[in-house]
Amino acid sequence: MEEAHLKIFRGDRDSGAFQDYAVPLHEGMVVLDAIHFVQAHQATDLACRWNCKAGRCGSCSAEVNGKPKLMCMTRMDQFPAGTPITVAPMKAFPVIKDLVCDVSWNYEVNKRIPPFNPRPPEADGTWRMHQFDIDRVQEFRKCIECFLCQDVCHVLRDHDKKDSFAGPRFLVRMASLEMHPLDVTSRTAYIKDQGGIGYCNITKCCTEVCPESIHITDNAIIPLKERVVDDFYDPVRRLVRWLTGQQ
C-alpha cells in the first residue's frame, strides 16, 4: 500500500520537535484521517482537536505545510507523492500540546463586544426583514470560528498585538452586528478604539485562508473602516447619517 510521510509537531509550550510518522494512504483521505491513524496506532497521546469532520465546526485548524488549514477538509492527494507533509499547530496562539493551542484569548475578545440590541418588534412581536436586507450579514454569520484568519493576520501573528487589535474574525463579528438590519447600537467608537481597526492595512491574507469564503476584507473590514472615518473624521457625513437614521 502507498504510504505518506508526516512530520507532526510534538511538544508543549516549553519545548517540542517535529516527529516522523508513516501512514497508509487510501482514496479520499484527508489530513485529519492521517492524524487519527497516528493516534490510533502509533501515539495514543497525540493531541488534536476535531468534531464534525466536515468543515462545519472549525475545531481542526492547523498549519499544513506552513499553510493555515482545516485538517478535515485538506485532501492528502493534493500533495506530491514522496515528499513529507508537515503538520504544526497554529502559530499565532500559544501551544498547549502537539496540535492543540490556547485560543481562549478569542473568547475573551468576543465577550467584550457590545451585544446585539434590536429595535422594538412589530405588533405581533416579530420583525419583517427581506432576504436582500440580510444577505450580507448572513455571509458574516457563516463564520465557524476556526481562527485561521486570526492565525494568518500579521498584526497578531508577527506583532502579537492581542492587547489592542481584535483580529479579522471579530471585525467580521462586529460587522455582522453593525449591519444587522434590526440592531440599533453604534459600535464605531468600539471598533476604532478597542477593535483597533486602524492596525489592519488590508493585506487580505485573512480572506485568502477563510474556509467559509467570507470576503473578510472587502465586505466587512473596508466598510467598517469607512464607517469609522465617517463618524470620527467627517462630521458632516456623520450628521447626515444621524439625521436620516441610516444604519
Place this chain on the structure above:
Amino acid sequence: MDRFETHSYDILVVGAGGAGLRAAIEAATQGASVGLLCKSLLGKAHTVMAEGGVAAALANTDARDSWQVHFRDTMRGGKLLNNWRMAQLLAQEAPARVNELEAWGALFDRTSDGRILQRNFGGHQYPRLAHVGDRTGLEMIRTLQDKTVQQRSLDVYMECTVARLLKDGDRISGAFAYRRDTGRFLVLRAKAVVLATGGIGRTYKINSNSWEYTGDGHALAYGAGADLIDMEFVQFHPTGMVWPLSVRGILVTEGVRGEGGVLKNSKGERFMFRYIPEMFRKDFADTEEEANRWVADVIAGRKAEVRRPPELLTRDVVARAITQEVREGRGSPHGGAFLDIASRRTPEEIRKKLPSMFQQFHELADVDITQQAMEVGPTTHYMMGGIRVHPETQAATVPGLFAAGEVAGGLHGANRLGGNSLSDLLVFGRRAGASAAAYAKARTGEPQVRTDQVEAIAAELVVPFERAGEENPYAVQEALQEMMGTYVGIARSEDDLKHALAEIEKLRARAARVRVPGHRQYNPGWHTTLDLDNLLTVSEAVTRAAIERRESRGAHTRVEYPESDKRFGAVNVIVRRQGETMAVVQEPLPQVPDELKPVLAGEA
C-alpha cells in the same frame, strides 16, 4: 480534597449544545449562579452541525399549519410511543422559542413578505422547518453562545469533562470533572445538575456524530441511579455519505429531499413508492406524476394540493428501504442508493439552498451535486432513548437531576422527525433551566460533598496510567463499534442481541486492561479510555432494551417479530441500575387524554 480546584454553584449545566446553552441562559436569567461545562471549545458541540432546520408551526409558509398538526406528525412519526405531553409542549412552544432566537440576533432565511421561511422535511405535513440554508445549527449555536457569555453569574468551563455525578444521600450535590488541557481535577458543588450531553452515536462505527457522543450523560445518570427510557430506539439516518471511505457516515441533510431530491436504485427506479407503510398511505403520492407535481408546487411557492413524494417518509422507513434495496442487489457501487437533486433543481438553486452539501461533496468526494447523483446509505445519527424525565419540569428520577436535549428520552418515541431535535433543545432546554433554578431556590442548606468519595473517584480516573496491561483504547473502541453495527444494528434478532451481550462483557474485560502512555496533559488516549466505560454502559442498555421489545416499531426492527404489537405499543422499556446489575422493566406509557384524541386522529 483541598488539592482539587473547587467551585460552588446553584446549578451545573453539563453540555454546551443547544439544550445546555438554552438551559444555562434560563437559569441565569432566573437569578441562579451557573457553571457550564463542555468537552470541546464553546460553539463546537453537535448542535453546530445541524443542517436542515428547526421545526416550529409558525405557519409562515403554509397557513394551514398549527401546533395540533405538528403534535400529530410528531406522535405518528414516533409510532405513538412518545410521551404525549412532551410532544404537545414541543408543538405549542416551539414557535415562541424560534422567534426568541430572532430577538437575540439570529437571521433565518425569509419569505417574500419578510417573515421566517420554512422548508419541507420528512414526516412533517406542511413546510415547517425554519432554516438558514443548510447551516441552521451554526446559526442557532452562535446565537445562544453569544447570549450565554453575556450572562452575569455564569462561568463557562471549556474542555472540561464531567466524569461522575456526586450525591449527598439520595440527592445530587455536584459533579467531579477533569480539565482536558491540563488533566487537573475539578470538584463542582451544586444544588442541581442539568445534563445536556447529547447522544451516543460513537457506539457505532458508521455514524454522523463527533468524538463527543459517547453517551456520557446517559451513563452518568444511570450511575447515579436514574431511569433510562426507550434505549432500544437508535435512529439510523437514511442518507449518510458512503464513499470515499474517509467520509463514510457523514450526514447528507434530509433538506436535499425536502428541496425535491429523489432516491433511486442501480436500475434507475424510484423505489420509495414500493415502501409506503399502511399508516401513511393516504398522505403520500403513489405515482411519480403526483410526486413531481408536489415538488413543482413547492418550488413555485404554491400551496401543494397533491400528496407528498415518498422520499419524505419518516427516517426509519427510508433507512429500511435503502437497506432492502442493497440487500436485494440493487445498491449503488459502494453499497448505498443514489440521491439525485441535479436533475430536479438548477445548479444555482442547489448552491443557494444546499451550500454546505455542495461543498462537502465537491471537496471530499469529487462529486458535483449540481450535475451528479450522490451515493448515500444509512448512518447512526440520533438517540431517541435517554434519561427519563418529567414532561414539564425535565426532572429525572433522582432529586436534583434534570436532563434536556438528545440525552433526555420520551419526546420522540420510536422515531424522531427531522427538525424536532433543534426545537426540543430550545423548548426543553429552557424548561430544564427554569425548573432547576426553582429547585435550587427551594433547596435549603449547602450541598455536601464527601472527601472520601472524591478521593476515590480521583484514584479511579488515573488507573489507566498505572496498571499493567497492553490494550490500546482506540482498538477496543473500534471493536465495540464493529460489534454493535453487526449485532445491534438496523435489523436485530434475539440470537444476535444475546451474542452482543456476551461480547460487551469481553470488551469490558479488554477495557480494564487498557494502559495509556504519557501524562495527563491533553491526552486523547486517556480521554478515550475513560469514555469507553460510558460507551460500554450505553451499549449494554441499548442491547438489553432491544431484547425486551419483542416487536418492530419505528427505528427498532426485530427480525423474528416483523410487525408492531399492541401490547408493546402501551409500554416503555425502562433500564435502571440495581446494585451492580442492569435491570430492565416495562412500564405503562402515559395515555393520551381524551381531549387530544381527536387531534391525533386529525379531526381537530
